[in-house]
Amino acid sequence: MKRIALILAVLIAYVAFAAGANAEAPYTTRAMGPGGRLQLTQDAYIPVAEVDLPISGAEDMFIARDGTIYIADTGNARILVLRDFAEVASYGKGVLKGPTGVCVDGEGTLYVADAKANAIVILDSDGNVRKQFGRPSEPLFGKSTEFLPRKIAVDVRQNLYVVSEGSVNGLVKMNLNGNFIGYFGANPATMSLKMILQRMFLTKEQLAQFIKSEAASPSNVAIDPDSMVFTVTAGTARTRAIRRFTVAGDNIFPDAYGSTTFRDIDVSNTGLVVAVDADGLVYEYDVKGMLLFVFGAKDRGEQRLGTLRNPTAIAYHDKDLYVLDKDKNAIVVYRATRFATLVHEGVRLYTEGFYREAKPYFEQVLKYNGAYRMAYQAIADAYFKEGDYAKAFVNYRYAEDRNGYSEAFWELRNNLLQRYLGSALLAMIGLGVVQSALARVDRRYGWFAPIRNGVRALARVRLVDDFVFMFRFIKQPADSFYYIKQKLRGSLAFAFLLYVWVIASRVLALYLTGFIFNRYPVPSAIRPQNEILYSALLIVLWNSANYLVSTISDGEGRVRDVIIGTAYSLFPYALFTLPIALLSNVLTLNEVFIYTFSIRLVDAWVALMLFLMVREIHNYSISETIRNILYTLFTMAVMLLTGYILYVLFNQLFDFVVTISREVRLRG
Numbered sequence: 001m002k003r004i005a006l007i008l009a010v011l012i013a014y015v016a017f018a019a020g021a022n023a024e025a026p027y028t029t030r031a032m033g034p035g036g037r038l039q040l041t042q043d044a045y046i047p048v049a050e051v052d053l054p055i056s057g058a059e060d061m062f063i064a065r066d067g068t069i070y071i072a073d074t075g076n077a078r079i080l081v082l083r084d085f086a087e088v089a090s091y092g093k094g095v096l097k098g099p100t101g102v103c104v105d106g107e108g109t110l111y112v113a114d115a116k117a118n119a120i121v122i123l124d125s126d127g128n129v130r131k132q133f134g135r136p137s138e139p140l141f142g143k144s145t146e147f148l149p150r151k152i153a154v155d156v157r158q159n160l161y162v163v164s165e166g167s168v169n170g171l172v173k174m175n176l177n178g179n180f181i182g183y184f185g186a187n188p189a190t191m192s193l194k195m196i197l198q199r200m201f202l203t204k205e206q207l208a209q210f211i212k213s214e215a216a217s218p219s220n221v222a223i224d225p226d227s228m229v230f231t232v233t234a235g236t237a238r239t240r241a242i243r244r245f246t247v248a249g250d251n252i253f254p255d256a257y258g259s260t261t262f263r264d265i266d267v268s269n270t271g272l273v274v275a276v277d278a279d280g281l282v283y284e285y286d287v288k289g290m291l292l293f294v295f296g297a298k299d300r301g302e303q304r305l306g307t308l309r310n311p312t313a314i315a316y317h318d319k320d321l322y323v324l325d326k327d328k329n330a331i332v333v334y335r336a337t338r339f340a341t342l343v344h345e346g347v348r349l350y351t352e353g354f355y356r357e358a359k360p361y362f363e364q365v366l367k368y369n370g371a372y373r374m375a376y377q378a379i380a381d382a383y384f385k386e387g388d389y390a391k392a393f394v395n396y397r398y399a400e401d402r403n404g405y406s407e408a409f410w411e412l413r414n415n416l417l418q419r420y421l422g423s424a425l426l427a428m429i430g431l432g433v434v435q436s437a438l439a440r441v442d443r444r445y446g447w448f449a450p451i452r453n454g455v456r457a458l459a460r461v462r463l464v465d466d467f468v469f470m471f472r473f474i475k476q477p478a479d480s481f482y483y484i485k486q487k488l489r490g491s492l493a494f495a496f497l498l499y500v501w502v503i504a505s506r507v508l509a510l511y512l513t514g515f516i517f518n519r520y521p522v523p524s525a526i527r528p529q530n531e532i533l534y535s536a537l538l539i540v541l542w543n544s545a546n547y548l549v550s551t552i553s554d555g556e557g558r559v560r561d562v563i564i565g566t567a568y569s570l571f572p573y574a575l576f577t578l579p580i581a582l583l584s585n586v587l588t589l590n591e592v593f594i595y596t597f598s599i600r601l602v603d604a605w606v607a608l609m610l611f612l613m614v615r616e617i618h619n620y621s622i623s624e625t626i627r628n629i630l631y632t633l634f635t636m637a638v639m640l641l642t643g644y645i646l647y648v649l650f651n652q653l654f655d656f657v658v659t660i661s662r663e664v665r666l667r668g
Helices: 002-019 193-201 338-351 355-368 373-386 389-399 402-445 449-459 462-470 477-485 492-512 528-551 559-569 571-586 589-618 622-667
Strands: 029-032 038-041 045-052 060-063 069-073 078-083 086-091 099-104 110-114 119-123 129-133 149-154 160-164 171-174 180-184 220-223 229-232 242-245 262-267 272-277 281-286 291-296 311-317 320-325 330-336
Touching: 029 373, 060 099, 060 311, 060 320, 069 099, 069 110, 078 099, 110 149, 110 160, 119 149, 149 220, 160 220, 220 262, 229 262, 272 311, 281 338, 291 338, 330 338, 338 355, 338 373, 355 373, 373 389, 373 402, 389 402, 402 589, 462 492, 477 559, 477 589, 492 528, 492 559, 492 571, 528 559, 528 589, 528 622, 559 571, 559 589, 571 589, 589 622
Parallel strands: 099 149, 262 311
Antiparallel strands: 029 038, 029 291, 045 330, 060 069, 069 078, 078 086, 099 110, 110 119, 119 129, 149 160, 160 171, 171 180, 220 229, 229 242, 262 272, 272 281, 281 291, 311 320, 320 330
């Protein structure tokens, strides 16, 4: 009767799905969009069933190719075997104490991680015990290392990969006899700024009292059809929570948007990777690490179909996703929508190298969601392979793929140069000849004398003269600062105009810098108000700090001298920032040196001008100048820290006043 009831429950759920497959899911689905941000998209998976099972606190689940489900029924100390969600067998009674991990090979052999017994148990397809072993005895395992098996996976060579709780060395790799082979896939240890400072200033005895910087232990493991090992790690960086290892143990899974609370991971036969976290969110990737979808929601008592309370395992089966919920004692089934099916088929062809065959699928995907980055990436690769570099160029831009964009642009630029370079050189030679001829005519007949006279008259205007004076700094910077100090040249009015020019150049450069070299993939990510505020604040802090420091260190410069001198010191930035930004639009990654060298040259030039400004304006020696600049930078840092502290205090005071006023109104 129990088996019949379970089958009827599943049939009812699937009939309900067929009748209303377009019903709104109790969660939203997001996909990677422009700027590397998640954006809403059509539902990728729809919940179709929630099957209650006779389990208690189940920790793991494995689905064989024939659809048989194996559940590590932790609370009941057994492995529950299901077909069509009906119980067909129960293994391990009297042998297992608290299984938390289960894996099944192609022959039906079961590999169980028994957490309560701290042992690995191998069962045959009928549930009979083949082998049982605990902590490895090999010296390489470590004399004091504990063996706390929690999850397990097996590859085609019948090597066991065991997640041992607290193992900072990675997965424990063993053979079928329980012999220790070695550690595999360790996570890198990370150090915070606080830890770095502690190592710099504390003694060994003091450091021993702190928690050591150790790598996080993997949380779960899975092996794909190609015997590549995947792990998820809770509590690590969001972008590095998923790792994919080669046979040599090298991680080849790129940094990808993920979660800090991943519970389980699974890989489909078609190269899809799915992981579930503690908040009930499901993340799906392709095998190269491209995030396809994020969906799901936490069950906070609503008991809506599709929400999760405490997920512990996830697995693919055909086009469905099965999620084991520990607190619900149930499996929640999700089915891929038409939109997700198109994405999956396109991804399958794309990852296998069939770019042209995948393109129609992704073109259909864009009809559903025009901002789906993965589709643009695949279409761009297809066009590039076909030799249509113009369309590849456009689609690489939408996909925000700088490498592909650079390669397509290089091909387009190369074709353009081959077609027009000869004509451009002839045009330049012609312009040179015309210029030479006009110069000779002008020397003989003075045709351009009125223009030169007008320029001389214009130069007598104060702001124009200040502008012309700026170019004197290129050849004679020290003398130019002397003129500023003696009030012979320069003005506060032009200095403030120069500051505006510098800030405007910085903001415009963010918009004009080529996509390849721009740190903002889309213009909408730029916050011009923030850039203006930070630039103006930096200028004010430098001028204030430098003048204050100079007044107590025998500096001769006045406030006027510092303001004007600093403004003129920034002229390389004002003059060359925008041209460099425009130049970046005709460069590829092959010429990255040209762009970076130009930026560094301007920065070094500005630094040299500021050094000369401090030295000449305040009449310092070289050592005094260096000391003054260091004190200035320190004073700027103190000013920022003081401002931040005041901001926090006044913010708390404001909140306190608001709270008191609300209390008075309520009681009044």
